[in-house]
Amino acid sequence: MTRRNKILLGIAIAAVAGLTAWALRPQPVSVETAEATRGAFEQAVSDDGQTRVRDRFVIAAPLAGQLERIQLEVGDPVKQAQIVAELTPTAPAFLDARTQRELRERIGAVEAQLARARAETLKAQAQRDHARADLERQTRLSKEGFISQTVRDQAELSLRVAERAREAARFAEEAARHELAQARAALTRYEKNASSGAPAAKWPVTSPVAGVVLKVMQKSEGAVALGAPLMEIADPRTLEAVVDVLSQEAVAVRPGMPARLELGQGIAPVAARVRLVEPAAFTKVSALGVEEQRVNVVLDFAESLERVRTLGDGFRVEAHIIVYSQQNALKVPVGALFREGAGWAVFTLDGERARKRALKVPRRNGVEALVEDGLKEGERVVVYPSDALKDGARVEVRSPR
Numbered sequence: 001m002t003r004r005n006k007i008l009l010g011i012a013i014a015a016v017a018g019l020t021a022w023a024l025r026p027q028p029v030s031v032e033t034a035e036a037t038r039g040a041f042e043q044a045v046s047d048d049g050q051t052r053v054r055d056r057f058v059i060a061a062p063l064a065g066q067l068e069r070i071q072l073e074v075g076d077p078v079k080q081a082q083i084v085a086e087l088t089p090t091a092p093a094f095l096d097a098r099t100q101r102e103l104r105e106r107i108g109a110v111e112a113q114l115a116r117a118r119a120e121t122l123k124a125q126a127q128r129d130h131a132r133a134d135l136e137r138q139t140r141l142s143k144e145g146f147i148s149q150t151v152r153d154q155a156e157l158s159l160r161v162a163e164r165a166r167e168a169a170r171f172a173e174e175a176a177r178h179e180l181a182q183a184r185a186a187l188t189r190y191e192k193n194a195s196s197g198a199p200a201a202k203w204p205v206t207s208p209v210a211g212v213v214l215k216v217m218q219k220s221e222g223a224v225a226l227g228a229p230l231m232e233i234a235d236p237r238t239l240e241a242v243v244d245v246l247s248q249e250a251v252a253v254r255p256g257m258p259a260r261l262e263l264g265q266g267i268a269p270v271a272a273r274v275r276l277v278e279p280a281a282f283t284k285v286s287a288l289g290v291e292e293q294r295v296n297v298v299l300d301f302a303e304s305l306e307r308v309r310t311l312g313d314g315f316r317v318e319a320h321i322i323v324y325s326q327q328n329a330l331k332v333p334v335g336a337l338f339r340e341g342a343g344w345a346v347f348t349l350d351g352e353r354a355r356k357r358a359l360k361v362p363r364r365n366g367v368e369a370l371v372e373d374g375l376k377e378g379e380r381v382v383v384y385p386s387d388a389l390k391d392g393a394r395v396e397v398r399s400p401r
Helices: 003-024 097-144 149-187
Strands: 029-035 037-053 056-060 065-067 083-088 203-206 211-216 222-224 229-234 239-246 258-262 270-277 282-285 291-301 316-333 338-340 343-350 353-359 368-370 380-383 395-397
Antiparallel strands (some): 037 239, 037 316, 239 291, 258 270, 258 316, 270 291, 316 368, 343 380
């Protein structure tokens, strides 16, 4: 091989080695970045809830009876002491032929008992009159000395016994008279007064407060039991919101904290304020089947509801209770954070290299993290870093979509 060929071979080998080294060199990691900025930072407890009227009144039947059809509809205004329903006595059950005959025979038996009681009364009255006349006669004889005092005392005792027997007979007659009336009443049916044609007495049911009908439990006519609910009445403008939050998050909520209530698309959030954190939690099964301990937090609306006139009882809301806020705070996206031991860290940009840096992050929300130390305003951080990104690795910033 000539000298010239050897030189050409060496150049070719060197070129191949250089191309191989260039092809095998580490490629830059494609990353997306965001800037550390200053602004308002808020940490909130967010969950779903619903509205409810503050004072709800359930009007119930004050006695058992026949309810007449309720004319009020849901949404109708009601004044205080206005009649909202009327009750009439319930008609007795139908009687078959056998029961009717038994009742008629019972009436006959009670009539006979009444006649016997009257006879006993007359008999007792006659015995009393005889005892009284005998006592008068014995008293005269005793004054003349013809009989002893003992005989006269015996006559007085007989009169008292006869008077008590007459009273007992009179009470027995009165009881028989009531039994006869009861037996006759058992055979009658509920109907209008035959003499006057007036309907049976009605019991009006009135509203204790002024408001609006929220719900009618029994619209149609029918028999109702004592205490049966008839309708709900409340003032729909006296609304509050009830949000059940996790008990671990509820410990950070205090009465007086501000909140925002999102009512739906196209409607600006409504300002609210925490009024009460209920002292008792309850168990609720989540959509994933996990048992959770939750606490009801009651919120009052902090602004007028004139711009959301259709908001009413039982509407769904999404509440954001502000448990911490800070103005002019340094913050970065939560997606830029990753765990570094017990703390947090981010990748910052140093030219074309990524540098890992530990941060002090005391608070986070679902979007942003509050930075107290380790970063300056304007520095860029890598968002959602992959496992391929290491400290000092070359990076290539992707253009935002």
